[in-house]
Amino acid sequence: xxxxxxxxxxxxxxxxxxxxxxxxxxxxxxxxxxxxxxxxxxxxxxxxxxxxxxxxxxxxxxxxxxxxxxxxxxxxxxxxxxxxxxxxxxxxxxxxxxxxxxxxxxxxxxxxxxxxxxxxxxxxxxxxxxxxxxxxxxxxxxxxxxxxxxxxxxxxxxxxxxxxxxxxxxxxxxxxxxxxxxxxxxxxxxxxxxxxxxxxxxxxxxxxxxxxxxxxxxxxxxxxxxxxxxxxxxxxxxxxxxxxxxxxxxxxxxxxxxxxxxxxxxxxxxxxxxxxxxxxxxxxxxxxxxxxxxxxxxxxxxxxx
Amino acid sequence: xxxxxxxxxxxxxxxxxxxxxxxxxxxxxxxxxxxxxxxxxxxxxxxxxxxxxxxxxxxxxxxxxxxxxxxxxxxxxxxxxxxxxxxxxxxxxxxxxxxxxxxxxxxxxxxxxxxxxxxxxxxxxxxxxxxxxxxxxxxxxxxxxxxxxxxxxxxxxxxxxxxxxxxxxxxxxxxxxxxxxxxxxxxxxxxxxxxxxxxxxxxxxxxxxxxxxxxxxxxxxxxxxxxxxxxxxxxxxxxxxxxxxxxxxxxx
Numbered sequence: 001x002x003x004x005x006x007x008x009x010x011x012x013x014x015x016x017x018x019x020x021x022x023x024x025x026x027x028x029x030x031x032x033x034x035x036x037x038x039x040x041x042x043x044x045x046x047x048x049x050x051x052x053x054x055x056x057x058x059x060x061x062x063x064x065x066x067x068x069x070x071x072x073x074x075x076x077x078x079x080x081x082x083x084x085x086x087x088x089x090x091x092x093x094x095x096x097x098x099x100x101x102x103x104x105x106x107x108x109x110x111x112x113x114x115x116x117x118x119x120x121x122x123x124x125x126x127x128x129x130x131x132x133x134x135x136x137x138x139x140x141x142x143x144x145x146x147x148x149x150x151x152x153x154x155x156x157x158x159x160x161x162x163x164x165x166x167x168x169x170x171x172x173x174x175x176x177x178x179x180x181x182x183x184x185x186x187x188x189x190x191x192x193x194x195x196x197x198x199x200x201x202x203x204x205x206x207x208x209x210x211x212x213x214x215x216x217x218x219x220x221x222x223x224x225x226x227x228x229x230x231x232x233x234x235x236x237x238x239x240x241x242x243x244x245x246x247x248x249x250x251x252x253x254x255x256x257x258x259x260x261x262x263x264x265x266x267x268x269x270x271x272x273x274x275x276x277x278x279x280x281x282x283x284x285x286x287x288x289x290x291x292x293x294x295x296x297x298x299x300x301x302x303x304x305x
Numbered sequence: 306x307x308x309x310x311x312x313x314x315x316x317x318x319x320x321x322x323x324x325x326x327x328x329x330x331x332x333x334x335x336x337x338x339x340x341x342x343x344x345x346x347x348x349x350x351x352x353x354x355x356x357x358x359x360x361x362x363x364x365x366x367x368x369x370x371x372x373x374x375x376x377x378x379x380x381x382x383x384x385x386x387x388x389x390x391x392x393x394x395x396x397x398x399x400x401x402x403x404x405x406x407x408x409x410x411x412x413x414x415x416x417x418x419x420x421x422x423x424x425x426x427x428x429x430x431x432x433x434x435x436x437x438x439x440x441x442x443x444x445x446x447x448x449x450x451x452x453x454x455x456x457x458x459x460x461x462x463x464x465x466x467x468x469x470x471x472x473x474x475x476x477x478x479x480x481x482x483x484x485x486x487x488x489x490x491x492x493x494x495x496x497x498x499x500x501x502x503x504x505x506x507x508x509x510x511x512x513x514x515x516x517x518x519x520x521x522x523x524x525x526x527x528x529x530x531x532x533x534x535x536x537x538x539x540x541x542x543x544x545x546x547x548x549x550x551x552x553x554x555x556x557x
Contacts (some may be wrong), residue, residue: 024528031525031545055539061523062529069352069521073528076540143544220351248351271522272356272394274344 011188023101035274044146044180048103053079072212131169153185234260250283333489339426343396344523416493424452
């Protein structure tokens with residue numbers, strides 16, 4: 001049996017395989033394309049774009065923690081106009097499925113960005129970031145209020161027919177309520193999880209190790225939390241889930257799919273092994289062969305509890 | 306910019322706490338420029354998770370050297386590597402020194418482990434230039450002059466050479482060199498680079514500084530190693546826009 005079907009479906013969006021690159025960990029694709037063949041992956045989610053350029057947070061922005069890292073980049077990005085003018089043309093030539101991540105500090109800004117990008121043929125879907133923990137004016141403020149997530153989803157839904165993915169925060173008591181709200185308002189999928197709020201201090205200077213004081217924890221340290229959140233959504237809400245959180249290898253990816261993920265995103269691992277996506281796709285294919293799975297989509301939510 | 310499994314040839318403690326790691330890595334070595342760095346995964350485990358960036362210290366054929374001191378877990382593991390061990394290295398990365406030009410005097414300013422990129426630079430600077438190396442440290446044990454030329458030292462405690470920091474040493478010596486024919490290359494801790502940049506900018510010396518920062522990826526995607534630019538409304542990245550900058554272009 002050589003023909004394993006690795007394709008997965010998120011709403012009307014068909015991905016050639018479930019391995020995507022997470023927003024904010026691969027910029028706009030140009031740097032990582034020197035290390036990995038982006039035409040082989042399921043999709044690339046670009047760095048959050050906001051209506052206006054954002055300079056981001058001052059240094060120090062990152063610090064390493066046990067099996068993880070904290071970051072507070074602060075959504076540094078070139079802004080919508082520059083994104084359309086200079087980044088889209090490069091992304092067009094990538095031969096990869098492009099999903100555009102949008103961040104905003106008001107509901108109107110989410111709508112405006114989505115509207116402006118809707119006519120870009122290269123953009124195949126939107127991921128709406130309602131969960132960045134590192135900016136004061138937006139992000140998590142929306143992501144922690146289920147009514148805001150409801151409103152944003154509805155308003156964005158009204159201006160595009162392309163698939164909408166709502167990126168959810170784990171920094172909340174009941175992630176399933178947010179997934180349900182997204183579904184009710186017409187989102188095609190949710191991605192879970194964004195980073196967990198954390199901090200680290202220098203014991204001699206007694207100062208925080210990152211300037212923003214708190215940052216988003218990512219990496220293998222958060223994988224068990226992410227899996228639990230994916231499972232929670234999977235057991236309660238009928239919506240495709242894109243699993244994210246500390247995936248380092250194909251085994252982690254399989255674990256997420258078993259817990260309910262239709263596709264997965266790689267984040268922190270890109271910094272360490274920029275070719276991880278290709279290796280994980282290969283690993284998934286071999287796992288399917290090994291376990292006599294003809295379609296990888298059958299793995300999704302196959303947990304036995 | 307390639308990823309390679311390099312073979313460890315040796316790890317030598319050249320003075321207390323200072324190590325030279327030599328690895329064999331053909332392709333990377335051939336295309337490297339002085340001042341560039343490599344991002345090294347010290348082992349396969351999840352702790353430490355991230356790669357560690359190191360300046361390229363020297364290149365001899367297909368052997369690349371790195372000079373480092375023990376700062377934390379990563380460098381400790383690296384110091385214990387044995388001949389034949391495999392290291393996954395990404396590099397060479399970043400923008401290195403621009404050592405071409407009409408200057409006659411190349412003045413090197415090295416603060417402690419900031420001496421790391423200079424053996425390779427000295428190797429590449431054309432033979433007709435006059436090279437002087439100013440090396441500073443807190444005490445005489447912190448002075449590193451491995452493979453440097455015409456070394457003049459300073460220590461904060463006066464235990465060796467000039468009593469004071471390396472920038473004060475430079476200020477006391479620089480009158481010996483024609484400003485228009487002098488270029489300064491520096492690497493060291495941020496307070497040193499800050500003081501040096503102030504001096505070179507105020508006095509109109511050409512000066513390039515090699516900066517360092519915490520970083521994750523080393524090639525521009527994590528955006529973690531930002532530094533304030535002088536002429537730019539965005540932050541510069543140490544890994545991609547640097548690590549070597551003109552002194553007047555960055556605010557440390």
